[in-house]
Amino acid sequence: MLAVRGLTKRFPGVLALDDVDFTLRPGEVHALIGENGAGKSTLIKVLTGVYRPDEGELLHHGEPAAFATPLAAQGAGISTIYQEVNLVPLMSVARNLHLGREPLNRFRLIDFARMHREAADTLREYGVHTDVRRPLRELGVGAQQMVALARAVSVNARVVVMDEPTSSLEPREVETLFGVIRRLRAAGVAVLYVSHRLDELYAVCDRVTVLRDGRRVHTGPIAELERLELVSLMLGRDIGEVRAEGATRFGADHSAGREPVLDAAGLTVPHKLHEVSLAVRPGEVVGLGGLLGSGRTETVKAIAGALPLAAGRVTVAGRPLRTGSTAAAIGAGISLLPEDRKSEGIWPGLSVRENIALAILPRLSRAGLVSESRIDAIVDTFVRRLRIKASSPRQPVGELSGGNQQKVLLARWLAAEPKVLLLDEPTRGIDVGAKAEVQKLIDELAEGGLGVVLISSDLEELIEGSDRVVVLRDGAVVEELAGDDVTEDRLMRAIASAAEEAAHTGPRAGPDEPGGGTAVPAESGVPGRPPAGERDTGPARTGSAHEKRSREGGRS
């Protein structure tokens, strides 16, 4: 169907692909895996016409082919679905689905009735039940991804390339996606599937190709390959070593019977959180379980002062925290690694150095003047400690791989010397190697006496990483698992029971996602309306508190 022979691709200073052979057969789902920088993206871009090979050839139906542009590749039946959704948010769902090939009536105008009908029919197959006349942005990220998928597939694709399609989907949607993939396979379509999630590869893929450092190190049926073998191929590490250390890098539990370093009680944010309470002891990792939109992200954001609270109080190491101010939270020793690394975490245009130092700049300055030598010292320490791979500390962070971006963020927060670390999906979208390093680091930090709150959609990670797991649903705590109860089974059941009930509450308008139907704009300061009974439960912080934080300024 689609193949490359002896493919070599060079970039200034880098050999991105080195003599790679790769064949995609009709009717197969082919997994492509490798660490970031292994050459996956480059290979995909050659296959889809973004890059041209330096050496070697591209075969399409056995004939040498050269796609001059991505459009030419599309014309040849090769569709690509990227990690991030690439649609027009303000246009209706139906328009997005049919963009560029809208059904026309006899006056050569768009036949809206037909377009809406067809769109609704198509999307139903993808598990998206919505009014297709609504603007796309009102849908959740997962549903948007489904629309993108439906669009890509409906252009009569013979080859579908999926680059981490599940990174923003929730489990139910992943199942739907797999259903679609299986139907594509049955119809003889070739699917190239890129993902860091091993579960998914085993669930849906037939064959696997492993890339490492630009070379192909393995191709074969995935069923014949044990998980650990796969990981060791990818990392180039010995199987025994991987087996001994486990698939994730979390070590033993670190229970500590001390007083809680973080004690949050009765956190309430209108429409988002309802009386969520959470305590973390030094050296303890508390997992937050639940589906997308269950209030996990809101909980940590509220603790970190990024969401104004209608009610509730937060105590850090015995001291009450002024809520609703990120600066106050950081000053008290709370650091949040946000879920959306690209838009809320890094400063993409600024250097590694600035990204690490900026949050604690007042500490690295005297009388408002920045001390370059102190910055260098701290940056140097963390680049080495976290093994951040950058060409120099002056390289813009936007150019780094996802894993290294995440390490830079971790460095930023560790430099702030926190007492409590709130980690929202710390390993999402980063490669296996970096993932292991991050997991190991979390472990070490907890051992060092830090209180950690861990949010992860990766159940394995949540279970192995957490000493305790608090399960949320619809913005409230439903269950707490501790000790031997922290098992995949118990967690699944706790979440699943939540999911069942959530399924009846209609279309998913998760507060986790901007643009969710019921979402209240977080920036507006939410002029109150806390339920009357809750006004006295804590210092009500609304708009004014939110505004104060800028005047509050730097940390002590």
Added chain:
Amino acid sequence: MTTRTAEQATAGLGAAGPPPGAARRAAATAWLQTYGVYAGVAVLLIFNTAFTDHFLSAENFRTQAVQVAPILIVALGMALAIGTEGIDLSVGSVMALSTSLIALYLGYGPWLALLVAIVGGIAVGVLNGSLVAFIGVQPIVATLALMVGAKGLALVLLPQLRDVRDEGMRSLGSGDLLGVPYPALIALALVLVVGFTVRRTTFGRQLLAIGDSRPAAELAGLPVRRVLICVYVCSGVLAATAGFLATARLGASDPTALGNLMELSAITAVVVGGTSLAGGRVRIAGTVAGAVLIQLLTATLIKHDLPPSWTQMAQAAVIVLAVYAARERGKR
């Protein structure tokens, strides 16, 4: 699909960079964005040396330096605002307000008049900054409101032209130190101060962080609102100072004309100097060169007897070129 992939290519996801052809083009535009303004200044200097009478005279250089000073000073403030992914359209009106206040208070001496003018600039800056930082009005809208408001106030305070009779003030506009005119010296000093502020102070670093990603800055606990207000205050103070120098040079306060279209010249100087409108970067040296470029362009066209309308068209062409160069290096 094509734009998306192009974005991916420039974003350099994974280990991959853009393909060689695009890489060469990107490198060329990058060069143009960074050094194009210096090349432009050089070209104009060479052209004028060859074809303009009396260009290489000390007197001419003094004139050019005096004329470029206000543009440059205003452009410095504009560069700060643009660095935060904002803009300040009110600078021209602040100059007008400044000249009105100076006319009213010059009786108490030039320094007190300057002080009052600067207070006016601070007031406008605080209003601009508060609208942007607290109310969340888009900078272009907030400063547009102040642009109209401040101009109105200037005309209420001083409805028509008034001559400057203060000798100290006049000598500031025309005097010099070791042959360098005072306005140029003041502009140079301010360049150094602003450059130092951007590079070496926490305020400067935080400003760039806000421009690069405001959500990240808020989550990282930076004093976002305070910095934004400071930025617009700086811009207001610089514009008021520019108004003071322009008044001194002209020997008259004319709020109907002073500062007109200054915001456009300042934005041009900043953008041509390689500061991206997407924020997160401030190029002070480039801004200086940008202001000089505009001044030389105007002077060249005037000296070759072309009507002033040509200057505006030439400026437009330069802006288009600068924005084109900035295009491929814009934000992801």
